[in-house]
Amino acid sequence: MRPFNFTKVTTVKDGITKKEDTGQYIAGGTNLLDLMKKHIAQPEMLVDITTISSSIKPLKTGVQIGAMVRNSTLTLDNEILTKYPLIAKAILAGASPQIRNMASTGGNLLQRTRCVYFYDVDMPCNKREPGSGCSALHGNNRMSAIVGWSEDCVAVHPSDLCIALVALDASVKVVEKNQKERIIPFKDFHRLPGNTPHQDNNLPANAIITAIEVPVNPFNKHYAYLKLRDRDSYAFALVSVAAALHLENNRIVDARLASGGVAHKPWRWSDAENFLKGKEANTANFQEAARIAAEQTKPLEGNAFKVPMLKGAIEVALQNCLTA
């Protein structure tokens, strides 16, 4: 780790004013510290924003989750558990209790890929060192993307929480450098790699995430988060699926399907969702939805297994919506 300056601020405004271009904000630090230890992130200053909003506020239109709400808090909050339980379910599938106690809601969105090539400064990686090449494209890409990837980057976004948030049509509230507030739809927050994979998301430079808003939704009865991984705790997803159904007399009024471990951003399976709308909630329709999603993938040499796994995971997750 390199020496750096450290400033703690009490307001968003103060944070934005104090942060220099060579600095970084720090919240829970669960990813940033690793990145600094490995010299992947080398900020010259850290601006501690742990004092910004950590409250969960019910709104008429939904719920507002302060950026500093710890992940573990979200899994215990009554408002979340009764109205947005998919969020809690997703969080509990990730990390460890110790990490969830530290990790913040805003920071969760900004965690970087776990692609092994990104973490080894001696190997080329376009995300870490633009223009150096993608080592995973023809290297070990068992964990890599099966949809939305480019020749420049096949990394996947590692979050579980974000999969639930994208499924629930959340939005991200940010304050920009000019102190103006802006709302970014969650589905537009993260980016596909294209030829600029070093940019994980569309958060403007020096902006701070202040809250996540999740709109009121009917998905608190039939929902599931299924995470497939190499071990049952403390492992990143091979494939994960957030599924939620709005049912009336076993007919699907609305459906949400999103996946982690498959793309550079939390991925929505819109075509599969559209197929399900108006259909009966049964195995055949779930299988067809899974088939539609799987059809849109393009696996790499080392991760063809993710396609049948995704298909199976969607079927099981949708089925679990009926029993959850």
Add this chain to the structure above:
Amino acid sequence: MEFFDNELSTLMPAEGRVEAIAKVTGKGKYAAEYTVPGVCYAVLVTSSIPAGTIKAIQVDKAKRATGVIDILYHQNKPVVPGFADETKIRESRVGLPVFYTDKIYFKGQPIALVVAESLEEATYAASLITADYTAEVFNVDFVKTHPSIPLKAAGKERGTVDEWSNAIHIVEAEYTIKEEVHNPMEMHATIAEWVGDNKVKLYEKTQGVNSVQRVISGLFSIPRENVEVISEFVGGGFGSGLRVWSNTLMAVMASLQVKRPVKLMLTRPQMFSLVGYRPESWQKIKLGADSSGKFSGMIHQAKHTTSVFENFNENITRIARLVYDFKNLKTESAIVPLNLGTPTWMRGPGDCTGDFAIESAIDELSYKLNEDPIALRLKNIALKNDPESGKPWSTHFIDECLEQGATKINWKNRKQTPGQVTEGDWQIGYGMAIGMWTSGRTQASASIVLDKSGTIIVRTAMTDIGTGTGTAMQNLAHESLGMPKNKIKVELGNSNLPPAPSQGGSTGLASLGGAVMDAATLLKQKLATYAAAINAQYKDAAAADILLSENGISYKQANAQFISYADLWKKVDEPTIEAEATSAPGEERQQFAFCSSAAHFCIVRVHSKTGKVKVDRMVCVADGGKIINEKPAANQVSGAAVGGIGMALMEEQQADVKFGSLLGNDLAGYHFAVNADAPIIEVSFIDKPDPNINQMGSKGLGEVGIIGCAAAIANAIYNATGKRLRNLPITPDKVLLG
């Protein structure tokens, strides 16, 4: 064991380990935790390429950084007599001649060591060091390379291959296992302090203080007794602490250079390349049987990785020669040098790997024969004599292990045809396999000290790597002397104490226990001599006649002819009475062969749509001779079985063939089994003493808990799904595509 088997059990757990309170309160010190006045901190810089030569190394920036005391590298290091020339380096057998070469053999090899006033300063300065290399061609690709490395005979061929080439049933298949890294909770660490011109003291993470003493005294040409090695608490060994690795050597060198105590602890990423690993392997089995299910012969071939600078052979085919009665047996092996660190022993080394292939092949044969896999094994196990030496087994209860395990897991519910039992999308199957290990014993010493207050201390240099050695020493002393356990203290893991071998290969307690018992006998004889001066009854007392209690000693029965310690000490000039004994294997090794064994059973469920495998139950019945203390013994076996689940289902360390780097070096990406992956492991013991192995009748246990686990799980997956998966780890992708 009720306490482990049933989470709702209301039984009180058996009493804890002697070191339990020290461990949970943090009073027990691991190597890096000792406070040494004047200590400075060392941080390692490692190579960024996998092969080549260091052209130049830039240390100036680092030298100027705050707090930096010195930087060691190949052009700035103290004299190590043992590294004086190429021949001496080879003879030293320490592996990597760290800082005595400019050659790079693997990525992550130490190239410089920064010594600074604080850990933070050393860490920062280390990041400022850069090196220029002349890169050379490297190879980390085992899969592509091993076919070109020829096999050589591994042991004498029994019978001939021709004799069974027409066997009615043949199973022929290849098996692979990926590299598994060592990552005990405690990272390898050393604090080295030169306390005189040729005297050094080490706080060290090791499984054997005397072994470290031997290596360091040899390398630095100083008398062995001038090297003091302390390793009182060890946070897991598993074989990683059986060698002296570069961290020890570098700390000793640095301390010599800066003339201050130096602490060096490897970082977690460094643990992945600097303290060995279970090598990646390939095996081929050809197994034949006649129509009655009697094995007619086997060919077992195996290859595994080693480093380019050292030959390590873990002898994968050894177990082929141990378990079954093969009249015809051919075993061949080869090692494949790659640009990686040197592999080393890891729990059940060699046998664990070989067992997976053999026990998988036997399972496959059982389906061909349509015969129960337990019955097939019983028909072929060499139960009476060691098939290699021909000597009779002193004791061998694998048949009883099988019988008890089968009952416990309700083996009768298993379906002989695979894929018969489903629960929704889950397929359920039963599997089993056996494991064996040669029960070794080596010379070990222990002493027992009694002081005036009636406190006993039992001492040995042997470490306790978490196996319960200290607790067993207390138990044995208690049983031999009669003294209550709370008056018996244990001191171990220090080279100044009576010498003992390294704790490894399931030999620890089997070697040491006899010495503790002999020391107890000697102590009682000494006490009898003093007591005779007070009470003539003690004059001809045998050791067995003497009993110790908190208040004093008595003759033949409690409180009879009682003499208090205060009275006794009137006849004793010394502050303590001490007895030391050494025990070693003897004639019995000429007459008998010795083995430990275990039968592993499991029930798994396999998800047909996602490839997920869950181990629902795991039963292990082990023969380790007489069990001294069931709680740590069961704890050890259940830990080994969880290791087996990791080996079967998730552990794999890969290297990038294009860049020569390990792919990932943290515990988030390297998956070993955690609680969520393991059921409560149901452990039980045969618990019959072996009358010939040592005074207690105890055989080693550490290895057999894992040997056989992986095959049992793979065999259960076959029983559940009909998919025969021969490549470990069996991750969900392999199940889906299998």
